[in-house]
Amino acid sequence: MNIVCAPQGLVDPERPGRGVGDIAAAGFEGVMLDASMCCPPDEFELRGVHPESLYESMKPFLDRCGQEGLLMPIARAPHPKRNTKRSDLKEMLLQLVKESIRVCEKAGCGYLIVDPLFAGIGNRGTGCEGIGNRKSGCEGIGNRRTGCEGIGSGETRCEGIGSREAGCAGIESGKTRSGMEWEVNREYYLSLAKAAEESRVMILLQNQCREHNGHLMRGICADAEEAAAWVDALNEAAGRECFGFCMDTGVCSLCGQNIREYAAALGARMKAVVLRDCDGHYETSMLPFTCTNCGSSATDWLGVVRGLREIDFDGLLIMDLGTTAEAFSRLLHPQLLQLAYGVAEFFKWQVSMKRVLKKYDTRVLFGAGNMCRNFMKCYGDEFPPLFTCDNNRERWGERFEGLEIKAPESLKELSPDCAIFICNIYYREIEEQLREMGIRNPIEYFNDEYMPSYYFDRLEEWKGEV
């Protein structure tokens, strides 16, 4: 799993030296190559963007990243505003994305996030000409009433509109959204496949909001099963894995989604995750854990970790803190970025917790309290420890959660490849103690803050009311 930083709010594209330097100094291994820096969505519609100028406008940023030794494993293609009313941008977008693919090749980017066409417009009733206006009866994106095509498990046959009812003939339940938004985007994405393959770039789709009179709602690919079906259908049509998915936690939060379920449904298609916080109502990119209410985060970070851990996510974590960064003095960006990197490392640790458990054939625990109890509840069957140990001599010889509690001295008798998982928040102190005892076994930090399930007493303060 690699951590990259989104440059929005941190880097001035014309004078990228300071921002890129701050990102590198904070410890980030890579940075996202975001074309929006050079052609912001606001300006996109007003002035248009010349595809041939894209590389030149990004060159100072690319050069600076190279000088700082920052990798650019992922890029984001230019995109218009979410609530654009323009339906004539397809050709310009297509050329821009193709140029973005070429820039990716030059920069060594393996992934390119490409928003679907008319990503935020939604499916109907927007009042714009030619795009989903069902009442006007015009043909366009997302006009479901036309009775035209859906995708049935990757196929593009004509299915009647009535087949949208789950379980009806002709449509695979939960996997399709019949409407022109798929048809138009299928053609759009597939037209990029050849160039992407030649440049060894994978195109990533991303979940979208749509706006209904100022209210952000679920848009294209906000339904995880639909998103998975789109990716599968595109790959099937392309004949190879040209397409993947990037989950934006901010969009999930704005759409009030169960992020654990969302991630689980995407599975291995998920190649990147944008980590950003917001209040769930207004579009912001805040540093995770900073959008809080009465001491709790408004974003379902538990769901994020659970979902990514479940699918054994090993892709790119994109830290997007643009809004937070813009609010801070630039003079404080170095410190802010250090915190951001620490947060990203925290996520990486949490998400890979199970993968680390899998690394070892045998293991013991250190600690015989709640963390040990939670380990045994969630992982004890799959990864049984030989025993646990504790510094409290009065507990030596006791059994706890089915494990014998031994003295730390007993760790000296372990085979060298047996890992010690510390189940106590005094990680560093315990590791130091064990190293001073001469123990050379692998030592790992286990943590139960984000577990796959909880005992009911763990979340007793939680009282959902409807």
Place this chain on the structure above:
Amino acid sequence: MSGIGVQTKNVINDNCPEEGFTMLRLAGFSCADFSLNGYLLNSSLYRSELNDFFDRSVQELERFFTPHKRGAEAAGITINQIHMPYPVYVPGADKEINDYLRNQVAPKSMAVCAFLGCPHIVIHGFKLARFLGSEELEWQETAEFIDSIAPLAKEAGITICIENLYDSIGGHLVEGPCCNARKAAERIDYFNDKYGAEVLGFCFDTGHANIVGLDFEDFITALGRRLKVLHIHDNDGISDLHQIPFTFARTRENRSSTDWDGFIRGLGNIGFDKVLSFETAPVLTAFPKAMKQDVLGFIADIGAFFSGELQKNRK
């Protein structure tokens, strides 16, 4: 024209139910959503507080609700749906409380539903995903509960309706049980096949859907014929306010921020011909008491408007 209904909460007085039902009739309603949940409040249950209302025997409950039944009949109001008290499982509460909810409150609610001649009872699924770790495990708990009352439903010809709910994360309301229409459809079909009767259906709650940004049209269309009852109300997309449709806007254009067009299109897609029922009891406490009849009339007018639009859109 579709039947138009509203909650009985804040309208029906136990001392003289007929008066409230008459008020509904005068306002233009033909149906009622009987607020059985008002007799054992969720706010009390979350504090692990029970009252003795459901200590009554079924016969005693029937006696208690006889004036309500007669009052509705006299006023020409059909009780189309009732709301079972919720939650029926309180995480972290004593076993005694949860056993009481399952073994006393739930079956007696079914009995009251049958007594009132009501064809639908709305339940809340268990909110346990954060404890158990997945929506599927959470559903299994709800399914087990449904299994406990489904035989009663079959016997009485009642359809139990699961409802799309929300959950709270740091004060941010996010999707809770039954927010995936396609999964809900599969689960409903499973139960109905298992019992050989329509024991399970769906209650679409517009307010809850709006809070979690669901696509109304897509959701309703995916449910199809499984959609039996509605909870129509509006909010700002942030809090569960249970207000009158069309009252919230977020931009200077002042257009409704709730997708009512999508709602009607969805109902039209599935040929919905059941009751347009409002869950707007808080409106009645927000407005002055003296305006209650007018407010109810306005809500009924909106129901009539929806009915007309639905007529045009019905496929």
